[in-house]
Amino acid sequence: MSVTPADVAVGLDHVHKTYGTHQPVVALDDVSAEFVRGTMTAVTGPSGSGKSTLLHCAAGLDRPGSGTVRIGGTDLSSMSEKRLTELRRSRVGFVFQAFNLVGALDVEQNILLPSRLSGRRPDPAWVAEVIGRVGLGDRLRHRPAQLSGGQQQRAAIARALVTRPDVIFCDEPTGALDSRAAADVLALLRSAVDEAGQTVVMVTHDPVAASCADRVLVLADGRIVRDVPQPAPERIPGHLTPRGSSRPVAIREG
Numbered sequence: 001m002s003v004t005p006a007d008v009a010v011g012l013d014h015v016h017k018t019y020g021t022h023q024p025v026v027a028l029d030d031v032s033a034e035f036v037r038g039t040m041t042a043v044t045g046p047s048g049s050g051k052s053t054l055l056h057c058a059a060g061l062d063r064p065g066s067g068t069v070r071i072g073g074t075d076l077s078s079m080s081e082k083r084l085t086e087l088r089r090s091r092v093g094f095v096f097q098a099f100n101l102v103g104a105l106d107v108e109q110n111i112l113l114p115s116r117l118s119g120r121r122p123d124p125a126w127v128a129e130v131i132g133r134v135g136l137g138d139r140l141r142h143r144p145a146q147l148s149g150g151q152q153q154r155a156a157i158a159r160a161l162v163t164r165p166d167v168i169f170c171d172e173p174t175g176a177l178d179s180r181a182a183a184d185v186l187a188l189l190r191s192a193v194d195e196a197g198q199t200v201v202m203v204t205h206d207p208v209a210a211s212c213a214d215r216v217l218v219l220a221d222g223r224i225v226r227d228v229p230q231p232a233p234e235r236i237p238g239h240l241t242p243r244g245s246s247r248p249v250a251i252r253e254g
């Protein structure tokens with residue numbers, strides 16, 4: 001099936017990124033990739049291969065030295081920092097290994113923070129649905145430090161979902177979690193793709209997480225060295241929603 005420009009949620013075209021000037025490190029070396037709407041892509045590869053740099057450039061958190069990045073057809077290179085921030089707030093969600101919740105705010109305040117920052121009042125019914133999906137209805141008044149790692153990551157996913165972003169970028173979302181909590185997080189990300197049609201781009205070292213994606217990109221030395229569609233389904237944990245299924249994903253409460 002051919003991909004039209006309208007199908008592309010995020011596109012990188014000949015992206016180069018170098019750090020430092022005296023002894024420059026080439027982090028991305030002529031990377032081109034298209035992330036299709038309504039799909040989950042895992043980006044994997046050895047330490048230092050450029051995964052986080054790719055994610056940061058694709059999400060508009062960092063600017064490439066050359067090449068172009070497009071989100072929903074909008075070229076980020078000519079945008080001012082202010083417009084880039086607005087675009088990130090309205091179109092992009094982030095989930096990080098370290099959760100990045102604000103310790104002084106409770107769960108509900110954390111979940112609503114991106115909406116507050118963008119000055120948009122989210123639909124209360126949608127907020128309730130997101131909170132229900134991540135199974136944190138009875139933890140809304142808790143601070144992040146009072147939650148388990150898995151609960152904190154589910155709060156971070158709710159925070160990413162609440163603005164209904166086109167794309168959710170994840171950097172090692174299961175890296176700090178045990179296997180059960182990781183499975184819950186992967187199920188939530190999968191349902192964002194399969195049920196809400198969102199696009200997930202996930203950096204991961206975890207082969208189980210990668211096997212939940214529709215496609216795996218492997219980086220080495222700043223280049224894409226493999227592009228694997230449909231990784232082996234037998235490696236997908238049995239309790240996750242299979243690709244293409246519309247079955248709801250049950251998340252444990254608590």
Ligand SMILES: Nc1ncnc2c1ncn2[C@@H]1O[C@H](COP(=O)(O)OP(=O)(O)OP(=O)(O)O)[C@@H](O)[C@H]1O
Nearest residue numbers: 019020025026027046047048049050051052053054
């Ligand atoms: N701020 C920086 N200054 C200098 N070099 C950097 C910087 N950030 C990354 N690098 C270098 O760029 C290269 C790619 O780094 P990057 O963090 O993207 O790799 P990674 O694949 O995500 O690694 P890991 O799996 O260890 O997180 C590495 O050689 C790294 O040392």
